[in-house]
Amino acid sequence: LNVTIIGLGLVGGSLGLALKAAQGHVTVAGWDQSPATVKQAHELGAIERIALSLPEAVHDADIVIVATPVLAVHTIFKEIASHLKQGAIVTDVASTKAQVVAWAQDLLPPTVTFVGGHPMAGSEQHGIANARADLVRGAVYCLTPLPSTPSDILAKLESLIISIGARPLRIPAATHDAYVAAVSHVPFLLSTALVQLTTSDEHWPSMRQVAATGYRDMTRLASGDPAMHCDICLTNAEAIRPWLYTMAQLLEELAGHLDDPAYLHALFDTARQRREDWLREP
C-alpha cells in the first residue's frame, strides 16, 4: 500500500512515524513545501521516500493524506487533482471539515474518493521536530464520509486508522464542525482571550509574578500555531460564533452571582461532576 503524506508538520509527521511503527505493508512517501522539513522527516523515519514534486508525490499513491493547515488544502487539491491515480483515496487531517469536503467535491476528479479525516490529537507544539509515533494512539479519529462514499473505501481507511492505534468515528462533516467548535476551537479562543485579558492590563508587569500553574495550563493552547488557528476560525466562524456569545452570557450571569453561595456551589459542584463523568467515559 503506497501512502503519501502531504505536509509534514506535527500531525503529518506523526502519522508517518505511526504508520512505520505499525509495520503493515505500507510504504510512506512525503512532500512538504519546505525542503528542510522533508529532509528532517526522512531522517526521523517519518517517510521512506522523498517526493520532489506534488505530481510525483501522488501519481502512484493508493492513499493520499493532506496534512496541511486548512486553507492550504484548497491549493493542494488543485495541484494534485490531475495527477491522482484512478481509484486513489484522498483524505486530510484538518480541524474543520465542511469546507474541505466542499473543496474536494469541486476540485478532485470523480475517479478518486475523498473522505474527510480529523485525528483528535494535537499539541500547542508544532512542526516535524515535535512529531511522535504515539500522537494519535488512543485518540478518536473522525471520518466524515458522504452518504455516497463506498463502504469498502471507508473500511480500508478505518483499518489503517486502527492499525496505528486510533479509534475511527464516523460523523457528518457539519456535525463534526459544530462539535469541535465547542470542545476544541472555543477552548483555544478562551485560552487566547485569557492571555489578552491579563497581559493587556496595566498591572501585568507586577501581576505576572503571582501567575502560577493554573494560569500556565489555562493559557497553554494560546501558544498554538497562529496560522493554523486563524484558518480554523475562518472556515468555522458560523459554528464558533454562537458558542462565544453564549459563553459571554454565562460569564456575565456568573459575575452577577459572585456573592450567591447557593448559585456558586451548585454551579461548581455540577461542573466538577460532569467533568469527572466525562473523564471516566469520554
Place this chain on the structure above:
Amino acid sequence: LNVTIIGLGLVGGSLGLALKAAQGHVTVAGWDQSPATVKQAHELGAIERIALSLPEAVHDADIVIVATPVLAVHTIFKEIASHLKQGAIVTDVASTKAQVVAWAQDLLPPTVTFVGGHPMAGSEQHGIANARADLVRGAVYCLTPLPSTPSDILAKLESLIISIGARPLRIPAATHDAYVAAVSHVPFLLSTALVQLTTSDEHWPSMRQVAATGYRDMTRLASGDPAMHCDICLTNAEAIRPWLYTMAQLLEELAGHLDDPAYLHALFDTARQRREDWLREP
C-alpha cells in the same frame, strides 16, 4: 521552633511535609476538624504531634499556620484567639487576603502578629492524600504585611518560606486580591463555565466523544474543590467581577471578528508571544 498547622488538606499537609524535609529545628503539630485526616497526616509524616483540640494545638506554638478554606479562617481565629502564646506569629494560606487580614485585626489579640500568606501552588486534587513535600517548591509565596508589621517577624516568616524552597513575595493584601482574581480565580471560572457551556448542550452525549486533550486541560481547574472556590468568590467578588465583564466583552468582540484574518492573526500571534515571554520569565 514550634509550628502548628490548622487544617491538614493539600496545602496544610504539604507544608508539614516540606517543613519536615527541610530538617530545620522545627517541630510540627497539627489539628484538623476530621480526626481521620489528622491520623493520616501523622502517618504520612506531615505532622509530628497530633493536637486533640484547638487550644492545645496553639498554646505553645511560635508560628500558627491556618490552612483551612477562607471562610473557616474566621471561625478558627475566634477559637484560637484567647489561647495563643504571647509573641506568636499567625499566618494563613487562603487564596484571598483582604478579608482574612480584616478578620485578624478584629479577632486576634494585640499580643500576637498576623501576616497573611498565600503560596501560589495548588492542584485540582485536594486533601491530605495528595499532599507532597515539593508542592510549594519553586513557587512564589505571597506575604501581605501591614505597614505596622515588625520587620523581624516578617524576616522570620520569610526564612521559614525560603527553607522549604518557596520564594517569598511581599504584596499588599488588596493588590494580591486584585491580581489573583485575574490570574487564578478567573481561570477557574472560565474552566467551570466551559464545562457548563458544553455539558449543558443537548448534543453533549455525542459531542463528548470528540473532546480531547485540549478540552481536558482547559477544564482541569473545574475539578477543583467547590467549597474552596465558593469561599474564594464570596470573599473576592469585587475584584473578580470586572474581570469577568471584560472577558465577556473580549469574547463578543472576538465573535464579531471570526472572519477577519488580520484581526485574528494579530490577536493569536500577540497572545502566543506574551505567553512565551511570561513562561521565560514569570
